[in-house]
Amino acid sequence: NNQIIMEIILKLIHYLSIFLAGGIGVGGAVIQSMYAKANKIPEPHLSKAFKVLAIIGLLSIIALWISGLTLVNLIYGSFSIHWAFHMKLFGALIVLAASAFGNFHLYTSANHQTAPNPILMKRIASIGRIGLIVALLGAAIAFN
Numbered sequence: 001n002n003q004i005i006m007e008i009i010l011k012l013i014h015y016l017s018i019f020l021a022g023g024i025g026v027g028g029a030v031i032q033s034m035y036a037k038a039n040k041i042p043e044p045h046l047s048k049a050f051k052v053l054a055i056i057g058l059l060s061i062i063a064l065w066i067s068g069l070t071l072v073n074l075i076y077g078s079f080s081i082h083w084a085f086h087m088k089l090f091g092a093l094i095v096l097a098a099s100a101f102g103n104f105h106l107y108t109s110a111n112h113q114t115a116p117n118p119i120l121m122k123r124i125a126s127i128g129r130i131g132l133i134v135a136l137l138g139a140a141i142a143f144n
Contacts, residue, residue, distance in 0.1 A: 014067040021060035024053050058099045088138030094131025098124050
């Protein structure tokens with residue numbers, strides 16, 4: 001059945017995107033935390049790597065949205081699923097906004113050849129983590 005094959009492909013994309021975005025989020029946070037505790041600035045090549053990872057993370061989140069919305073339409077036919085599903089979407093929107101804003105700030109800083117604002121970046125990361133918790137809690141409730 002074509003719908004089952006499409007569902008499997010979309011779920012695979014969705015799960016791989018979760019894995020990729022999550023790994024980048026955790027790995028980046030650990031490395032940045034270590035630099036902050038050592039009161040050091042990452043070397044230029046590592047700063048470039050952070051920018052690449054930020055873009056990959058944002059693209060993963062966008063892939064999550066596209067695959068997720070397509071899956072909802074394919075499986076349920078509408079967004080009238082469960083109140084917690086809307087909570088999940090709200091949390092995911094927070095994650096997307098935080099990632100997009102963080103990427104924009106990194107891009108702007110790079111263009112002005114200035115270091116990203118560490119306080120702003122820390123707040124963006126915290127907001128993104130809150131969004132992630134809201135999204136995961138919503139998913140756990142909605143798909144129980």
